[in-house]
Amino acid sequence: MNSVNTKVKSAERNPVNKTTEMAQDTTLLNPRFYTTDFDELDKVNVEPIREAWDNIMNELRSDPNKTHFKKTKEWDKFDFDDLEPELRKEFIDFLVSSLTAEFSGCVLYKEMKRRGKNKEICELFGHMSRDEARHAGFINDSLREIGMDVNLGFLTRTKKYTFFKPKFIFYATYLSEKIGYARYITIYRHLEKHPHSRFHPIFKWFEKWCNDEFRHGEAFALLMKTDPKLTSGLNVWWIRFFLVAVFATMVIRDQTRPAFHKALNVDIEWYDREVLRITSEISKQVFPIEIDLESPRWKNGLKRLLKAFEKLDEAKRQRGIQSKIKRVYFGAVAGLTFVSLYLIPVKKNSVPKNSCLQPTY
Numbered sequence: 001m002n003s004v005n006t007k008v009k010s011a012e013r014n015p016v017n018k019t020t021e022m023a024q025d026t027t028l029l030n031p032r033f034y035t036t037d038f039d040e041l042d043k044v045n046v047e048p049i050r051e052a053w054d055n056i057m058n059e060l061r062s063d064p065n066k067t068h069f070k071k072t073k074e075w076d077k078f079d080f081d082d083l084e085p086e087l088r089k090e091f092i093d094f095l096v097s098s099l100t101a102e103f104s105g106c107v108l109y110k111e112m113k114r115r116g117k118n119k120e121i122c123e124l125f126g127h128m129s130r131d132e133a134r135h136a137g138f139i140n141d142s143l144r145e146i147g148m149d150v151n152l153g154f155l156t157r158t159k160k161y162t163f164f165k166p167k168f169i170f171y172a173t174y175l176s177e178k179i180g181y182a183r184y185i186t187i188y189r190h191l192e193k194h195p196h197s198r199f200h201p202i203f204k205w206f207e208k209w210c211n212d213e214f215r216h217g218e219a220f221a222l223l224m225k226t227d228p229k230l231t232s233g234l235n236v237w238w239i240r241f242f243l244v245a246v247f248a249t250m251v252i253r254d255q256t257r258p259a260f261h262k263a264l265n266v267d268i269e270w271y272d273r274e275v276l277r278i279t280s281e282i283s284k285q286v287f288p289i290e291i292d293l294e295s296p297r298w299k300n301g302l303k304r305l306l307k308a309f310e311k312l313d314e315a316k317r318q319r320g321i322q323s324k325i326k327r328v329y330f331g332a333v334a335g336l337t338f339v340s341l342y343l344i345p346v347k348k349n350s351v352p353k354n355s356c357l358q359p360t361y
């Protein structure tokens with residue numbers, strides 16, 4: 001895998017379109033590509049959770065969404081040019097960012113299957129990469145309708161990869177699968193009540209789609225349950241870190257798409273609260289702590305973080321020494337605010353012995 005971001009040079013040699021460039025961009029807030037220590041991953045032993053493991057594997061083998069990701073007559077005619085320019089821009093950003101996240105899972109899971117030697121782990125990641133490839137492909141189909149599909153082969157070769165030890169992959173990916181579920185189901189349920197706000201057919205596919213994400217999250221919950229050390233002792237501090245990082249990133253990113261949420265008739269603050277509530281509730285299945293989402297410190301801290309990121313963004317658009325000073329200053333404010341969010345006392349959970357859940361939201 002290429003660990004160097006060769007964006008500029010490659011773009012000169014191979015003309016890549018705008019969406020491929022957007023997907024390739026690796027910033028603090030954009031979805032990343034990951035790689036891990038495959039030998040360490042091979043050491044996972046599923047015997048302690050054998051029964052639950054066999055159940056989730058049977059579910060994955062049965063491939064419930066095999067025929068779901070096809071455009072049927074439900075796929076209403078849609079013209080991107082009918083959208084207001086701001087909405088068009090934000091919707092494309094939403095599609096590209098979702099696609100990058102889906103494809104990031106696909107690439108990582110595929111590598112885990114390809115490079116692993118542990119048969120059970122390889123089988124799990126084989127099923128999950130199959131699902132993520134479908135998800136990414138389906139989003140890319142919608143972008144293809146306007147000639148803006150992402151060059152996924154190019155992206156695989158040129159996007160920067162971040163190395164995470166397997167346990168960090170488990171924490172981060174578990175959360176992104178469950179938050180992905182919560183995001184898709186919340187939009188889907190909202191649009192069931194407000195069908196006139198469903199401005200693109202892809203949202204109709206979200207209900208069954210998010211069940212895939214839910215299942216993937218269940219598999220990661222089980223991987224963490226194979227070894228009690230992964231969710232105790234010092235690792236609880238890491239879990240806390242990932243909870244704050246994943247939650248805060250989502251809130252900041254959603255705020256950058258006001259026109260998109262307005263078109264869906266979704267109040268962003270309500271939506272984020274709902275998604276975090278669902279994700280936090282689900283994560284009690286495996287994490288011994290949860291963030292106190294009702295704490296005024298959490299709510300105010302998120303607002304301060306948002307402000308700092310807005311100011312940072314503003315400074316990035318300016319030039320000269322003033323811009324540099326502002327970037328350093330607001331970068332430091334954002335960093336300190338993140339630390340203050342991290343230090344808010346958390347709530348303790350007693351994790352159930354049998355942690356399996358069903359997607360009931």
Ligand SMILES: [Fe+2]
Pocket residue numbers: 102105131132135212213
């Ligand atoms: Fe997915």
Ligand SMILES: [Fe+2]
Pocket residue numbers: 105132177212213216
């Ligand atoms: Fe997934």
